[in-house]
Amino acid sequence: PRAMKLADQAVVEMEESGIRRNSAMYNTLMIGWSRQNNVDRAEALFQEMLNGFKAGDISLKPHYPAYITRLRAWVNAGNPEMAVRVLNEIIDCADSGLLDQFPATREINCLLEAWLRSNDKLAAEKADVVLHSVFRDILGDHELDRNLGDAGTRILEQDLNKARGLEAFPDVYSFTLVLSAYADSSSTMAGERAYFLFNKLKDLAAGGRESLKPSVVTYFQVIVALCSNLNVRTKALVLELIHELQLKDKSFWDDDGNGLLAREKAIFPRLRRKVGESDFPDRGEILTELEGFDFRKKYTNKKKKS
Numbered sequence: 001p002r003a004m005k006l007a008d009q010a011v012v013e014m015e016e017s018g019i020r021r022n023s024a025m026y027n028t029l030m031i032g033w034s035r036q037n038n039v040d041r042a043e044a045l046f047q048e049m050l051n052g053f054k055a056g057d058i059s060l061k062p063h064y065p066a067y068i069t070r071l072r073a074w075v076n077a078g079n080p081e082m083a084v085r086v087l088n089e090i091i092d093c094a095d096s097g098l099l100d101q102f103p104a105t106r107e108i109n110c111l112l113e114a115w116l117r118s119n120d121k122l123a124a125e126k127a128d129v130v131l132h133s134v135f136r137d138i139l140g141d142h143e144l145d146r147n148l149g150d151a152g153t154r155i156l157e158q159d160l161n162k163a164r165g166l167e168a169f170p171d172v173y174s175f176t177l178v179l180s181a182y183a184d185s186s187s188t189m190a191g192e193r194a195y196f197l198f199n200k201l202k203d204l205a206a207g208g209r210e211s212l213k214p215s216v217v218t219y220f221q222v223i224v225a226l227c228s229n230l231n232v233r234t235k236a237l238v239l240e241l242i243h244e245l246q247l248k249d250k251s252f253w254d255d256d257g258n259g260l261l262a263r264e265k266a267i268f269p270r271l272r273r274k275v276g277e278s279d280f281p282d283r284g285e286i287l288t289e290l291e292g293f294d295f296r297k298k299y300t301n302k303k304k305k306s
Contacts, residue, residue: 004036023059026046034069037077039079075114084160087103105174108163112177116180123181124193131174138169176218178194183221183225193225198214215261216258223241224270230275235286239285242289249298259295259296263299268290272287
């Protein structure tokens, strides 16, 4: 924080010497305070800039990067309610012409990440509702829309009305964020809900959406979610997913970069630890499959030709 206090002081000294603040200065300060996890200070700076603009100082007009800095600050703070509020403000400003672009998939993913970072007990389910609600034309309805039914989710649905009108398409990261939330969930249904979502991702990829091909990290998150509540059914699903990975050819491990991901993120050692932590008595077969599977035999770490 000392460095940021010095930065604040430097801006004050610049003003005293005749150099006026502008939106770029504010955005730089917001980025700094956000990195210090001081979202309140970042938000205060944004409001100060916005009020200056409303008072007639055109140099303080908040541009798109400043709104994104603000959005990221609330995401990093794990506050999805403020994140969706900021996203809606961005949409309103783009509609009115104050901003020159609308949010896209990356910004919608911010909402998913905000739920992932939150401490909400239903974070995974609510992230799932966000994914299906915003991309309903592509993903269709979700059983959670009907079965979750708590007041928070109904409010969430209402808050997403503006985002539904965006011209955006989910990417693999959109799904992986929700699956990560399920992997962190304590719900006994987390594994099966993650598996359901994972299959929807695979169906979209098989239908011609090449950009939605699941990565090894996607597989990892589903398996972790399933291992959180191992039973006869979820054990069978875990083995099914491991066998799918065993059948992947070199193009998956090399050309798609999954070998590098698996190595850098220690995917398979982490999976073995997760299964080993389970109190399910019949987990030995899963451990045997994981121990016997060496993806490195299919992975040469070759570089793509430019």
